[in-house]
Amino acid sequence: MFQIRIHGRGGQGVVSASELLSVAAFEEGKYSQSFPSFGSERMGAPVQAFARINDTSITIREPVMEPDMLIIQDPTLFHAVNVFDGANTQGYLLINSSKTLSELGIEEMSSLYPKDHIAVLPATELAIKYIKQAKPNTVLLGAFAALSQMVHMPALEKAIRKKFPKKIAEPNILAAKAGYRLIDAIER
Amino acid sequence: MTQKNTAEQTVKFYQTGTFTVGNRLLDEEFRTVQATEERSNSIDSGHRACQGCGQALGARYALDTAMRVTNNKIIAANATGCLEVFTTPYPETAWSIPWVHSLFGNVASVASGIAATLKAKGDSETRVIAQGGDGGTTDIGFACLSGLFDRNDDVLYICYDNGGYMNTGVQRSSATPGGARTATTMPVGEHPGSSFNTGKFLPAIAMAHEIPYVATASVHDLHDLERKVEKAMSFRGARYIQINVPCPLGWGSLPAHTIKLARMGVESGLVPLFEAEYGELTQSTKIRYQIPVEDYLKAQRRFAHVLKPANVAQLETIRALAEKNIKRYALL
Amino acid sequence: MLQQISGSIAVANAVALCRPEVIPCYPITPQTHIVEHLSSLVKSGQLQDCTYENVESEFASMSFCIGASAAGARTYTATASQGLLYMMEAVYNASGLGLPIVMTLGNRAIGAPINIWNDHSDAMSVRDAGWIQLFVESNQQALDVHIQAFKLAEALSLPVMVNMDGFILTHAITRVDMPDQEQVDRFLPPFIPRQKLDTESPLSIGAMVGPDAFTEVRYLAHHKQKEALTIIEQQAEEFANIFGRDSGGLVKSYFAQESDIVFVAMGSVVGTMQDLINDLRSEGYSVGILSLRSFRPFPANAICNALKNAQQVIVFEKSFAVGMGGILASEIHMATQRYADIQGVQISSVIGGLGGRTITKQSLRKLVDKAKQGDLDAEVFMDLEANTVVRELKRQQDEQSSGPVAENILRDMGVVSASKTH
C-alpha cells in the first residue's frame, strides 16, 4: 500500500489534490482512498490531506501516519508543523519551492531519502503561469506522477476533467503536464 | 357574505337576524356554512372541551368553511394544546378530517411537510391547515411559523387566540393581554396581572413577512370569519388567520358568555378585526356598537383587579390600547 | 457502476435512487454535503417528483419530515450532533407516531466544548428514542444500507437512522459500486404507507393516550423493534441476492467465533481494526472483530452467539455515559448475562476516538497486547493524556476560580499559547 500525505494551507487545493490522486489511481483500476485532516475550513490554516493507493481494498481509516510520499505544498510549514513526523524516508519527498533544500533548512531530514526520491520545484510559479492562480496542487500532482510512477498522466488528466469543468480542467492539465515534464526531465 | 348596503338592496336588507348563523329569509349563498344541515362537522360531538369553549367553536367554524371551499379536501395539523387534547382523548377522536398532532412547537413545520408531500405528488386540490393556540403559535412554535411564512409554503395557519396557556392551567403567553391575571401573573404586588408593554401581536409579524393573506377574526361574527377563511383559501402560499376565542376557564367568565365576550372584545376596540394582503392592510371590520372597555373587562374575573380604584392607571392603559387600535385599524 | 467519490455523494446518490418524495434539510457539519448534493439533484431535475426544502432548523426539519411522512411521502433528511439534539423532541415523536422516515446521522461529538469531529455521542443520545439505528463501516455499506433503510422503515412503519462516521466516511473519497435504478427499483417497491392523512379516508394520527393504554402502545413499539431483528437479516439477504454484496445485517463477524480476543465495535473503526487483525493474525494472535451493524434493535442473541468462544472481549466505543461508562459495553454485559453459553468472559470497556481523536492501529494493538497479558483494565480511556488531567485537577484543587476546563486544558497542551490572564 502506498500512502501519501499532503501538507499545505487552506485554499491551496490540498484536499483536492488528495482527491485527484485517489481518483487517478481508481481510474487505473487500483483501490484508493483519500480524505482530509478534518478541521475548520478557513483560508490559510495548516491542513493535511491523505491518500492511499493499493492493489486490494483498503479498510484502514487512520490518518496516514507513515507516508510513503510527502507532498509539501507550502514550504513555510516547515517552521510550523513537523511535516516529517512518521515519514518513511525510503519513500518520496515532493516540495513546492524555488529554493534549495539547504535554503529550506531541511537538508538533514532530506538527506535520509534516496536522492532520486526528492523533487523540489516552483509549483506556484508554474501554477500562476498556467492557471493564473497560486494553486500549486495540479502542478505537484504532475510532478508526483513523474516522481513516483504511482499514477500516470492519462489517469490524472481524466481525474482532473472529472472534477473540474472544462474551462478550469484544461489549464490545470497543462499545469500538471508542466510539473510532470519538469520532474521527468530531471529524473531521466 | 356581507350584506350590501340598503341603497342597493332595499328588500334584501334583513334586519331580522342579519348577523345570525343562518336565516330562513336569506338566499342560501348568503347563509353561513354552519347554517346548513349538510355542514361537515369537522369536529363532532363528544369532544371534551369545557362548557362554552370558544376554541371548539372557532375550529369547527374555520375548518368547516375550508372544507366547503375545498370540497372536503383538507388535511389539518394540530399543535399540542386544548384543541388537540379535547378532540382526541384516547381511544376516541372528534375529527372527521385527516388530522395529525405531533408536538407543541412544530405544527407549522408538520403542515409544511404535508404541503411538500402534496406538491411532490402533484395534488393541488388538497389543502393544508395548521392550527394551534396562542402559546403554540406566538411562543414555542414561533420559529417554525416564521419559517413557514418565509418559505411561503401553501398552508393556512390558524391561531386560536385565547391569550394564554389554558391547557396547562392558565399561564401567561406572549399573547396574554396586559393586566390579565394568569397563574404566572397573579394580581399581586405593585403591578398586578400581566405586564403592560410586553407581548407580541402576531398578525403584524405575519404581515411583516409579506405573506399573501393575514386576517384576524372572532367567533362572534361568523359571517366575517367564514368570509375570511374563504378568502384565505383563495390564495396559494402562506396565510395566517388569528381567531379570538374566549376561554371561560382562563378568563373567569360564564360559559354562556363566550360569544358575548368575543363580541365585546371587538366592540370595545381591544380586538381589532382586519385583513392584509402581501403585507398591506386592506380592510377592517367596523365596530357596530362601540362599548366602553370596562363593560368587556368586568365580565371577566381575570381583569377584576383592573377595575379597582387603586388600579385606575391600568384601566387607562387598556382604554388607550383600545383607542390606539381603533385609530390604527380604522375600526369606527 | 464503480465510482471514486466521497461518502456524502455516494449516500446522496443512493438516496436519490430510492425516489424520495420529500427532503427537508438544515445544514450542519459533517452531513451537509449529502443534502447539498440532493438539492442539486432536485433542482437540476435529475431527481423528480421530489420536494426539497431548506428549512429554518433541525427541529423544523424533522417536524417537516413528520408531516410529509404522515401525508404519505417517502421522506428523508440528514443531520448530526447538535442538530440531532435540537430536533430531539421531534425525533421521539417521529418514532412514537410510527413514521417511516429515513435519516442519515453524520456522527459527530456533542458540545460543550464545541467539537465538529467524529464520535458517537450523538447517536447514543437517541438510543432510547425508538428509532432503528444502523451503523456502517464503509462508504459502500453506507450507500447500501440507505437503500435497505427505506425498505426496512416502510416494512415496519418505523423511522430508521443510518449512522455514518462524520468526516471519516462522509468526507472520504473511496471506491463504491453504485447500483443502477433498475436494481434499486427491484429491491425497493413504491411506498405504501401504513397510515396516511387522506381526505378520502380520514384518520386521526397523534391522539392522546392515557395510562389505560400507554403501556400497550409503548410495548408495541418494542415489539416492532424486535420484529426488525428478523426483517433486517431477511432484507440483507435479499439485498445480497440482487446487488451481489453483503451489506447490512445485524452483526458482522471477522473471525469473532474462532478468536480468544474479540473487539466489539461499530462504524468505521472496524475498518482500521480489520487492517490490524490481518497483521496480528499473521503474527499468530487469536483476535477477531464483531461489528455491530444494528445497534437498535440490539441484537443480543446474535452478539452472544458470535462471542460464545471468546475469552476476552474488548468493547470499543466512541462515546460513553458520563458518570457510568461505556454504553455499548454495559449493553454487551447485559446481553452476556442473559446468555447461558457465555460464562466467565472478560469484558473490557474501551472509550476512544472522542471528538475526532485519531484511532491508530498502534493504540489498538496495545489494547490487544494488554488483553493477551490479562492486563487490560475493565475501563480504559484510550490515549488519554493522564498528566494533563492530573494537572487540571490540581489547578482546581489549588484555586476555586481556576477558570474554564476546556480552555485550561488547551493551554496546558500548548494548543493555545496565551498567558494566564489573572
Added chain:
Amino acid sequence: MTVQHKPFAITLDVGSSHLNKTGSWRSMRPVYVDRLPPCNKACPSGENIQGWLSLAEEKDYQGAWRLLTRDNPFPAVMGRVCYHPCENTCNRGQLDVPVGINSVERFIGEQGLTHNWQFHAGEDTGKKVMVIGAGPAGLAAAYHLRRLGHQVTIFDAAEKPGGMMRYGIPKYRLPREKLNAEIYRIEQMGVTLVLNHAIDNIERSQQEGNFDAVVVAIGAQKSTHIDFSGQSSIPILDALSVLRAIEMEKRNPLIGRVVVYGGGNSAMDVARTAIRMGAQDVTVISRQEEAHMSAHPFEIKEALEEGAQLLCLRAITEINGQVITLERLKTSEEHHSGHSHGVATGELETISADVVVLAIGQVLNDDCLSATPKIVVKNHTIEVNNMMQTGQDGIFAIGDAVPSQRSVTTALGHGKKVARAIHAWLNGKTYQPAPQNEVVTLDKMEPWYYSDAPRTVQPHLESMRRKNGFAEVLGDLDQDHATYEARRCMSCGNCFECDNCYGICPDNAITKLGSGKGFEFKYDYCKGCGMCEAECPCGAIAMVTEDI
C-alpha cells in the same frame, strides 16, 4: 402478542368521540320555548302579530292575511285606525324605533282587498245567534261565530253598518270604501245584516227569531253632557253627533271659531274634521297637560300641524254669549302619574267661540235593556262575567257597552272572545282561554344580531293637503317597504330559524330538522353551557334545571 396491522400510534381501534356522551356533564338543560311577544300581549284583538309578520317577511301575504284575520276580520280598517298599542310595547323600540306593525297590517289588509281573499264559514252547527249592533264588536262577534259554524243575524238601528267605525272615525282616517269592503266580506260569509232596525226588547226579539244566544254590542252612544253656567248664545254640540252629521253629509255645524272641549281622540277627530270643513279657528281645550291627554300623541301632533290650537290645563267654567270663561288648572302633585285632572287655581281667562263641541265621552244608551231586568247596568255599563255573559243566561254583552277600554281594537277582541264563549256555552261548556306564555323582554334576547335601520315611515300627505279635504292622511306602503318593515320584526320569543343555536353550539348538540321544522337538542351531547340561550336573538330558548 399478535402482530398489529396498523401502526401502534393509532392501533387499539380508535373510535368516534360520539361514544363519549358529554350530556352527563350538564346541570342545566336548554329547552325551546315560545314566549309571548309584547306586541301580541298588547294587542286588544289578540292578534298573533309576530306570527303574521313572520309570514309577511317571507312575502306570503295571503298566509299573513289568513293568520291575521283569524283574530281580526278588519285588517284594512285596523291598519288605519288602530292606535297600535302593539307598537308601543315593541322591543325593537328600545333599539331604534318600533316595527311599523300597523302599516304592515294595512298593507296586508290591502292585499286582501286587492286579491279579494274571502273568509270561510265553519261547518253549520244549526245554532242561531242574534247580534245587536253592527259596530266593530258586533261585526267581529258575527264573524267569529260564523267561522265557528253558527247562523248569525245582526240588527242595527243605523242605515249603514259599521257603528263607530263609520260614524265616529272621520273619512280622512278611514276611507269608506275600505270599511264597506271589509264589512261586505263578513256578509259574504252568510251573516245576515238587518239595518234600520232598533231592538227595544231583547228577549222578545230573541224568541221571535228563535235565537239560541244573543250578543249585545250596542256601544256607548249617549254623549256625556255638561251644563255650563251662564247664558250661552252659541251651539253646544257633542262630538258624536257632529261626526255623525258630517258622515251623513248633513249640514255642517263646524263654522267659524270652533272650540272643542276634551283631551281624547274624539276631540282630535272633531278638531281635525273642523279644519277640513273650513272652520276659521279651531281650539282644543283640555283639562290635562299635553303629556297626560288621552289622545294619542300622533293625533295631537297632526292636529297641531294642521293648524289646531291647544289650550291645556284649563276648564270651562261658564259660557256667556260667545265668551267662554276658562279657569287655569295646575297639575296635582299627588296625581302626577296619569289620569289625574288638574286642580283649580282660581285664575280665569276668556276666549270667544262660534260653536262649542263637547268631546268628553259617551255612555251606554240602555233603553233597549229595560225589558230584560236580569241584565244589570252599573256605572253606565252592562255588567258581564269574565265570559262576557250578562246576568241573563244566553245573553252576552261586549264592546263599549261593557266596562273596558273603548277602542275599535278592543271591540274586535271582545267579538272574538264572546264568539268563543258562546260556542262553548252552546255546547254546554265553559270557554277556557289558553294560558298565556311568559312575555319576552329585551333582556332575554340578543339584539346584536339584528341590523339597525329606521322604520320606514309611511308616506305622509303634506299637511296642507290634509287640511283641505278628507283624503287619507297616511298612505300605503309599497310591497318592498312592507317586506322591509316586516323584516324589522325581531320575532321576540319565537324561533325564526336563524340557525344561531345550531351554528354556535360548541358541542354540535343540536339537530336542524329542516326548513319550518325548527331544531332539536341532542341531550346526549349538550353540556349545558347555555350559549344557545345567551345567543338566541329572539329569546326562544330557556335554561331549566336538570332533575338530578
